Amino acid sequence: MKKLRIGLIGYGFMGRAHSNAYRKVGNFFDFEHECVLQAACARDAAKAKDFARRWGYQSVETDWRKLIARDDIDLVDICVPNNLHAEIAIAAAKAGKMILCEKPLSMNTPEGRKMVAAVERAKVPNMVWYNYRRVPAVTLAKQLIDEGRLGKIFHYRAKFLQDWTISADLPQGGAGLWRLDVKAAGSGVTGDLLAHCIDTALWLNGGIEKVNAMTETFIKQRKHTLTGKVEKVGIDDACAFLARFNNGSLATFESTRYARGHKALYTFEINGEHASIFWDLHDLHRLQYFDHRDQSLVRGWRSIHVSDGDQPYMNHWWVPGLQIGYEHSFVHQVADFIQGLETGKPAGPTFRDALETQQVCDAVLKSAKSQRWEKVARAK
Numbered sequence: 001m002k003k004l005r006i007g008l009i010g011y012g013f014m015g016r017a018h019s020n021a022y023r024k025v026g027n028f029f030d031f032e033h034e035c036v037l038q039a040a041c042a043r044d045a046a047k048a049k050d051f052a053r054r055w056g057y058q059s060v061e062t063d064w065r066k067l068i069a070r071d072d073i074d075l076v077d078i079c080v081p082n083n084l085h086a087e088i089a090i091a092a093a094k095a096g097k098m099i100l101c102e103k104p105l106s107m108n109t110p111e112g113r114k115m116v117a118a119v120e121r122a123k124v125p126n127m128v129w130y131n132y133r134r135v136p137a138v139t140l141a142k143q144l145i146d147e148g149r150l151g152k153i154f155h156y157r158a159k160f161l162q163d164w165t166i167s168a169d170l171p172q173g174g175a176g177l178w179r180l181d182v183k184a185a186g187s188g189v190t191g192d193l194l195a196h197c198i199d200t201a202l203w204l205n206g207g208i209e210k211v212n213a214m215t216e217t218f219i220k221q222r223k224h225t226l227t228g229k230v231e232k233v234g235i236d237d238a239c240a241f242l243a244r245f246n247n248g249s250l251a252t253f254e255s256t257r258y259a260r261g262h263k264a265l266y267t268f269e270i271n272g273e274h275a276s277i278f279w280d281l282h283d284l285h286r287l288q289y290f291d292h293r294d295q296s297l298v299r300g301w302r303s304i305h306v307s308d309g310d311q312p313y314m315n316h317w318w319v320p321g322l323q324i325g326y327e328h329s330f331v332h333q334v335a336d337f338i339q340g341l342e343t344g345k346p347a348g349p350t351f352r353d354a355l356e357t358q359q360v361c362d363a364v365l366k367s368a369k370s371q372r373w374e375k376v377a378r379a380k
């Protein structure tokens with residue numbers, strides 16, 4: 001077996017999700033490569049050691065620069081807040097490391113372009129963790145669209161709703177709350193949640209030509225965890241936008257952290273001339289499908305339980321009828337990355353693919369300010 005020696009930076013939510021994927025992938029997929037949990041990096045040595053022991057990492061670093069300088073690391077996995085992605089990725093590319101970077105790619109498009117240039121100059125394999133593409137029901141949606149079953153697409157509708165920031169007492173910044181601090185996050189729900197919806201949409205329905213957006217920050221000031229001072233809130237708490245795709249379809253996207261009762265309601269619906277599909281993260285193993293070409297006697301929405309061996313990824317898991325969950329999308333992402341290494345056909349989204357999502361996010365934020373339709377810049 002060839003070893004793929006992983007250096008993971010950041011041991012929070014995603015650090016755990018990725019570590020779990022590296023540990024499982026070799027049990028369920030056959031490759032020439034074997035993932036080796038070589039080093040975990042975090043600033044607090046005691047916590048990093050505890051994380052390394054729990055997940056089976058062989059060593060610990062407290063400075064990401066030292067991790068990148070090591071000869072015994074092949075792949076750097078970036079699981080830290082958004083404002084650190086670019087600096088780490090560019091340094092890792094210069095050091096010749098493969099890179100898996102969390103989403104969104106960057107804080108903004110100019111930063112993203114530098115990251116793309118760095119990985120392409122260094123010719124290092126790279127990928128961004130837009131993991132929802134690899135939920136089997138979402139991958140099946142892609143297959144149905146690519147087979148032409150929907151025909152011409154008229155509408156794309158997506159939303160991602162949460163409710164965890166409604167309290168004015170919640171501070172911003174620091175561990176766990178960096179998403180509320182614009183300096184660490186870059187934007188609010190646009191880069192955090194809508195970026196997922198946009199990545200899926202670009203993958204399923206092609207490029208977006210222009211957008212018209214509105215954003216709102218409902219709670220204008222919050223105490224900052226690190227300074228202790230009450231400071232202006234710079235992120236968008238809610239964002240809704242209209243879009244026109246290059247294929248002529250119309251779209252609506254909405255995201256908020258102020259939708260009482262919703263924790264992670266990511267849904268999309270696509271309406272085509274022959275058929276429609278609908279997916280809901282809360283019921284992630286099902287794909288709803290309506291085909292107008294069915295005989296009228298039995299025509300109706302089908303709820304496809306995506307668990308059969310001929311449905312995407314499912315032949316690697318249990319037996320038909322038994323479903324898998326959220327963490328498996330990360331296992332699939334690692335599997336596709338390794339397959340890309342072994343076949344020479346890199347799996348997406350690469351940094352270049354993820355730059356397109358960044359450009360849509362930037363156009364959305366620009367439109368929210370200008371209150372006009374804004375064209376999406378082309379990837380360069």
Ligand SMILES: NC(=O)c1ccc[n+]([C@@H]2O[C@H](COP(=O)([O-])OP(=O)(O)OC[C@H]3O[C@@H](n4cnc5c(N)ncnc54)[C@H](O)[C@@H]3O)[C@@H](O)[C@H]2O)c1
Nearest residue numbers: 010011012013014042043079080081082102103104129176
């Ligand atoms: N793909 C997804 O569905 C998904 C889900 C959640 C988060 N994310 C992305 O993953 C990234 C991390 O988010 P998270 O939810 O895991 O955050 P988190 O707050 O749970 O973890 C962040 C980690 O980064 C560490 N960190 C911060 N600065 C560091 C530094 N200088 N050196 C080393 N470690 C440092 C923190 O100690 C913490 O362990 C973000 O970019 C986020 O947008 C993606």
